[in-house]
Amino acid sequence: MKAVNTITPSVDGKGLMMGRKGYTDDYAEKNSLIIKIMRSPHPFARIKLIDTKRARQLAGVELVLTYRDFPRVPFTRAGQGYPEPSPHDKFVLDEYVRYVGDEVCAVAAISEEICEEALRLVEVEYEVLEPLLDFETALDNSQIIHPEPEIHEMFPTGFAPKRNQAAAYRMEVGDVETALKGCDVAIKETFYTQAQAHMMLEPHTANARIDYQNRLVIYSSTQTPFHIRRIISQALGIPLAKIRVIKPRVGGGFGGKQALHGEMFVSYVTYKTGKPSKIVFSRKEVFESTYSRHPMRITMRMGATKTGMIKAIDCHILSDTGAYGEHALTVFMVAGSKVLPLYNKVAAVRFGGEVVYTNHTPAGAFRGYGAIQGNFALESAIDILAEKLGMDPILLREMNMMREGETSPIFAIMGEGTEGTAMIMDTCKLDYCLKRGKELIGWERKYPRYDETREKVKAVGMAIAMQGSGIPYIDMGAATIKLNDDGCYNLMVGATEIGQGSDTILTQIAAEELQTTVAKVIVYSSDTDLTPFDTGAYASSTTFVSGNAVLNTARKLKQAMIVEAARILGTEETKIGFDGDMFRDSLSHKEISLKDLSNQITYSHEQKQLSVTASYVGHKSPPPFMAGFVDLEIDKETFEIKILDYVSVVDCGTTINPKLAQGQVEGAIVQGLGMTLFEEVKYTAKGKLVSSDMLNYMVPTRVDINNLTTEFANSYEESGPFGAKSVGEIGIDTPPAAVGNAIHNALGIRMTALPFTPERIYRQMLIKERVEK
Amino acid sequence: MKVNLLINNEWRAFHVEAGEYLADTLRRNDFLSVRRGCDTTSCGVCTVLLDGKPVPSCSILTVAVDNHEVTTIEGIQKEADKLSDHFGREGADQCGFCNPALALTVYAMKKELKNPSDQEIREYLVGNLCRCTGYIGQEKAIRSYLEDLS
Amino acid sequence: MKVLDYYRPTSLADAYETLMRNPQNQIMGGGAWLKLSPGEITTLITLDGLGLEAIAEQPEAVLIGAKATLRAIETSPLIAQLQGGLLRDAARHVMGVSLRNIATIGGSIVGRFSFSDILTALLAMNAQLVFHARGEIALADYLLLHRPEKDILLWIKIEKDNAHSAFRKVARTRLDFAILNLAIVKTRATTTIALGSRPQGPVLAKRAMAYLNESANLTEKVFEQAARLVTEELAFGDNLKAGKEYRRHLAYVLSKRLLKAVNSDES
Numbered sequence A: 001m002k003a004v005n006t007i008t009p010s011v012d013g014k015g016l017m018m019g020r021k022g023y024t025d026d027y028a029e030k031n032s033l034i035i036k037i038m039r040s041p042h043p044f045a046r047i048k049l050i051d052t053k054r055a056r057q058l059a060g061v062e063l064v065l066t067y068r069d070f071p072r073v074p075f076t077r078a079g080q081g082y083p084e085p086s087p088h089d090k091f092v093l094d095e096y097v098r099y100v101g102d103e104v105c106a107v108a109a110i111s112e113e114i115c116e117e118a119l120r121l122v123e124v125e126y127e128v129l130e131p132l133l134d135f136e137t138a139l140d141n142s143q144i145i146h147p148e149p150e151i152h153e154m155f156p157t158g159f160a161p162k163r164n165q166a167a168a169y170r171m172e173v174g175d176v177e178t179a180l181k182g183c184d185v186a187i188k189e190t191f192y193t194q195a196q197a198h199m200m201l202e203p204h205t206a207n208a209r210i211d212y213q214n215r216l217v218i219y220s221s222t223q224t225p226f227h228i229r230r231i232i233s234q235a236l237g238i239p240l241a242k243i244r245v246i247k248p249r250v251g252g253g254f255g256g257k258q259a260l261h262g263e264m265f266v267s268y269v270t271y272k273t274g275k276p277s278k279i280v281f282s283r284k285e286v287f288e289s290t291y292s293r294h295p296m297r298i299t300m301r302m303g304a305t306k307t308g309m310i311k312a313i314d315c316h317i318l319s320d321t322g323a324y325g326e327h328a329l330t331v332f333m334v335a336g337s338k339v340l341p342l343y344n345k346v347a348a349v350r351f352g353g354e355v356v357y358t359n360h361t362p363a364g365a366f367r368g369y370g371a372i373q374g375n376f377a378l379e380s381a382i383d384i385l386a387e388k389l390g391m392d393p394i395l396l397r398e399m400n401m402m403r404e405g406e407t408s409p410i411f412a413i414m415g416e417g418t419e420g421t422a423m424i425m426d427t428c429k430l431d432y433c434l435k436r437g438k439e440l441i442g443w444e445r446k447y448p449r450y451d452e453t454r455e456k457v458k459a460v461g462m463a464i465a466m467q468g469s470g471i472p473y474i475d476m477g478a479a480t481i482k483l484n485d486d487g488c489y490n491l492m493v494g495a496t497e498i499g500q501g502s503d504t505i506l507t508q509i510a511a512e513e514l515q516t517t518v519a520k521v522i523v524y525s526s527d528t529d530l531t532p533f534d535t536g537a538y539a540s541s542t543t544f545v546s547g548n549a550v551l552n553t554a555r556k557l558k559q560a561m562i563v564e565a566a567r568i569l570g571t572e573e574t575k576i577g578f579d580g581d582m583f584r585d586s587l588s589h590k591e592i593s594l595k596d597l598s599n600q601i602t603y604s605h606e607q608k609q610l611s612v613t614a615s616y617v618g619h620k621s622p623p624p625f626m627a628g629f630v631d632l633e634i635d636k637e638t639f640e641i642k643i644l645d646y647v648s649v650v651d652c653g654t655t656i657n658p659k660l661a662q663g664q665v666e667g668a669i670v671q672g673l674g675m676t677l678f679e680e681v682k683y684t685a686k687g688k689l690v691s692s693d694m695l696n697y698m699v700p701t702r703v704d705i706n707n708l709t710t711e712f713a714n715s716y717e718e719s720g721p722f723g724a725k726s727v728g729e730i731g732i733d734t735p736p737a738a739v740g741n742a743i744h745n746a747l748g749i750r751m752t753a754l755p756f757t758p759e760r761i762y763r764q765m766l767i768k769e770r771v772e773k
Numbered sequence B: 001m002k003v004n005l006l007i008n009n010e011w012r013a014f015h016v017e018a019g020e021y022l023a024d025t026l027r028r029n030d031f032l033s034v035r036r037g038c039d040t041t042s043c044g045v046c047t048v049l050l051d052g053k054p055v056p057s058c059s060i061l062t063v064a065v066d067n068h069e070v071t072t073i074e075g076i077q078k079e080a081d082k083l084s085d086h087f088g089r090e091g092a093d094q095c096g097f098c099n100p101a102l103a104l105t106v107y108a109m110k111k112e113l114k115n116p117s118d119q120e121i122r123e124y125l126v127g128n129l130c131r132c133t134g135y136i137g138q139e140k141a142i143r144s145y146l147e148d149l150s
Numbered sequence C: 001m002k003v004l005d006y007y008r009p010t011s012l013a014d015a016y017e018t019l020m021r022n023p024q025n026q027i028m029g030g031g032a033w034l035k036l037s038p039g040e041i042t043t044l045i046t047l048d049g050l051g052l053e054a055i056a057e058q059p060e061a062v063l064i065g066a067k068a069t070l071r072a073i074e075t076s077p078l079i080a081q082l083q084g085g086l087l088r089d090a091a092r093h094v095m096g097v098s099l100r101n102i103a104t105i106g107g108s109i110v111g112r113f114s115f116s117d118i119l120t121a122l123l124a125m126n127a128q129l130v131f132h133a134r135g136e137i138a139l140a141d142y143l144l145l146h147r148p149e150k151d152i153l154l155w156i157k158i159e160k161d162n163a164h165s166a167f168r169k170v171a172r173t174r175l176d177f178a179i180l181n182l183a184i185v186k187t188r189a190t191t192t193i194a195l196g197s198r199p200q201g202p203v204l205a206k207r208a209m210a211y212l213n214e215s216a217n218l219t220e221k222v223f224e225q226a227a228r229l230v231t232e233e234l235a236f237g238d239n240l241k242a243g244k245e246y247r248r249h250l251a252y253v254l255s256k257r258l259l260k261a262v263n264s265d266e267s
């Protein structure tokens, strides 16, 4: 291998650092109408009256839109494949507003100032309704958040809006109650996770214009350009053929740009007025009015024999989807399906729960996608069990965890909203990851705690995790490669580069198969007119699904080139060897260079364009695995935590680009550490999000992260492109449990609610002291 | 109001309202590498150099810097080119949205601090948030850039 | 913040006159906080070109111009020497270098931010303020004024006591506001303790100070008692960053630790 699994700078990093134009707003027309949205000050209300007359009369105002301007077509903004597992429970604008920050009306005007002035002139009278803010009391509450008759699910997902239930699911393998009864040791604990914000640095933005063919052209900072095209067409009744969506460079996504946010408004305004328009979300809107991670309450029960064989796991989840049900079912299911198979030797396992509506900012896709929540509960529970058994927590894991060549019945039962896909773990180097992580962190020396002084103590903790690689039979990626004169190639992919490096690794995959260099493959991605389809950048699908599509395409193009070479050299295809530069007839030793061949078929003889499109849809979703170890120091009086090191040993198959893979893991670790330690989400008693700016929502800074140690296991997944599995999400899963376990090892307390702020640890310590007295 | 700025070694005159911020003046005049990320002076994305020092252009009124020198990434292309080689080797680019701002701050740091320790580097750059990389890759790249005398 | 007009006065008198002409007129320091404030300013008055950026040494004191940026303060050798470098230590904890390149000490004082790290340090250092109209006033007294009249802060005067000092800020991340900040200055004769971001603004812990200044031997027991007094005499409250109980606990722990620190490096 020379193009993959070698250190290759990203294809775009230099240009972006040098400041070249590239992001969505850089492409907005200078004379764009500016769109601003009036947002609800109430968590739940009906718009009794909305008078836009004065606003419409203001000079410079082009349009003032209310729910009356839109056809009553419910849809979901989730940005998933079709039919979506998310309920169609949202209207572009509605008579009801369901959270503080929900859309009331939209203004398009020639400047931001005029927009703001116009919004001040819109008179709204609300019938304020009693909000439902506690997700633990939402189910079957007398207050119903979605009473409207038009909303529906696309297939059975447990959607029961009259119960405030956006989705529900349960499954059981074996008989959990009986298995638990037969256990020597059993534990039960309830965990809470918070609504983490993605906080990508580029706020959501989109802009639109009508081109000279009278088509709507949208630039959007999105992870799902093809879904956007479909959803806009369906919700606004614009023919799909009239819409082009271009995703230029995206300044971070993490799942936060899988859904549609401003796209509906720019599309409507531009389509209606014929004038270009744009919307740029303020940071407050990003926090308050896009979406965040699903908060969950997870109850774990687990039982084992005296010798430490885990016999039963029972997991019940209550998930808060907020005002709308985007990703409600699937995030919640992943909290089981990409977590529970880790311990596959159980006699019985049960998973179930409900996803409820509340009057909070909606939840949606976010890196980890349920797995981080489930992992926190499961991997904390394992340590609790180990303590009760008096066993080393790593040994307990080694005895019970998934091994290569094994499977779990859960794979076949649970998919994302549907049935799953049975699969054997052809690659699973968890055992290596554990062993190596233990060495790197110095576990033998440091576990459970070390270097204790009067004021401080250091400790280690760990957790293991798995994720997936795309959604089998659902996620599809496609690529086109065409051969240019002079022997270079264009690679067109639907896959969505959002900063994770997909353009680079897909280029590497193409270059590897075509035996050329990255410099000779020109990549262009995510333009619904020019590139083939791809479901988008989510579900850890790009390397595996889109990567396989690129590999298939490159293989086919190579074959097509060989056909041409055989014709030119007057021999049979099977006799032709190709080394990336030269085609050689193994019998006659006649040869022609790729350069000459491409020039000949372009300009001089039997001219033709060689271009191949191929696609890939997964039949399995080989999980990446990892072990995460944290080494931390706690101040025993202030309870401030300093992360000394975080060791990750990851099995993601071949790393197509080792440094970019490391960047994925480390970025995810730090985002996970943010959720674990700092990222507090606070609402007022009246349901207003107050951690809605960067002065109050704190993410890790570079001073808060001292060191990260990241290694990869030697692993080759046959079904992946050049042996690769996914690596985008796996890194985020372990920090909550690993840090929680380390805090326990340091102080003897068990943190069950995220984030673990010093203040919360302090309170927990007070409780402990009281109990000990 | 009329304002003269020496931007990237070229005097430019702009007509601005008294209340306009430098980030907006620059963006409006096609310095698209200057971006906004937060609205609360918290993220570092809008950093430019004012008389050689890193400042948040989102919080500086354009009229207040009349007759001063402003440097955007376009003004230090050679250094950005070099720094990006180190970022490339460490795979530390990721989404790139904040990289011009980070590069400007790194450049200013290089001029201001002699042989900074790891801790000093972190402190100097702490105002440049990154949600993608986890920072460590960036730091390795920056360290090797500082040590690169080529 | 909406700014309608911007004015560069030719003299302090001109600046003051412009300031007083309209209640909506305001002085600009670095403008960083003004940007985040709501409302409208008719004329924003800059103090550029009036020599107020200076940090100057006098025989008994250091004079800091109101326009000196936090970064200038942090990197000034004079400030590094001043009362054990306390003001430098406090300035370093404010955001990143780019914000400190614009935020001024004048804005930090007149803004009277309850979370301010700068004010807590200045209070412990017994800083004196020199205003254009009001003349000289101790920072401690200035902070007690309910709504000080509009004026222009010119200089901050800090005595060159031969002191030991310690500063501590507790915050969720390096870029956050303080959950609590604490500054202690110890001269041969007296100990001064200031706490801020309780979340109320900085105050002196006078009872604890009196107790320490009367104690003959400064033992660990005495520090503990002083720390207890700090938590008893001062009010603590809740905000988004943390609750009252935890703040009170921090006040105890940090008072104890900082007292130990300023007394141990005296030897």
Ligand SMILES: Cc1cc2nc3c(=O)[nH]c(=O)nc-3n(C[C@H](O)[C@H](O)[C@H](O)COP(=O)(O)OP(=O)(O)OC[C@H]3O[C@@H](n4cnc5c(N)ncnc54)[C@H](O)[C@@H]3O)c2cc1C
Pocket (backbone or CB within 6 Å): A695, B040, B041, B042, C026, C027, C028, C029, C030, C031, C032, C033, C034, C035, C036, C047, C066, C067, C070, C093, C094, C095, C099, C102, C103, C104, C105, C106, C107, C108, C109, C110, C111, C113, C115, C116, C117, C118, C119, C151, C152, C153, C154, C175, C176, C177, C178
């Ligand atoms: C995002 C952010 C985070 C911050 N975090 C911290 C922190 O953690 N710790 C901390 O201590 N501080 C913090 N600060 C505050 C910062 O240190 C400054 O105190 C603040 O920015 C005010 O300084 P300025 O020069 O920007 O003042 P300006 O915004 O210009 O002015 C503030 C006020 O002071 C008045 N004023 C300014 N100068 C004078 C003068 N000479 N005479 C009379 N009136 C005057 C103005 O009219 C205005 O009312 C933060 C500020 C920001 C923006």
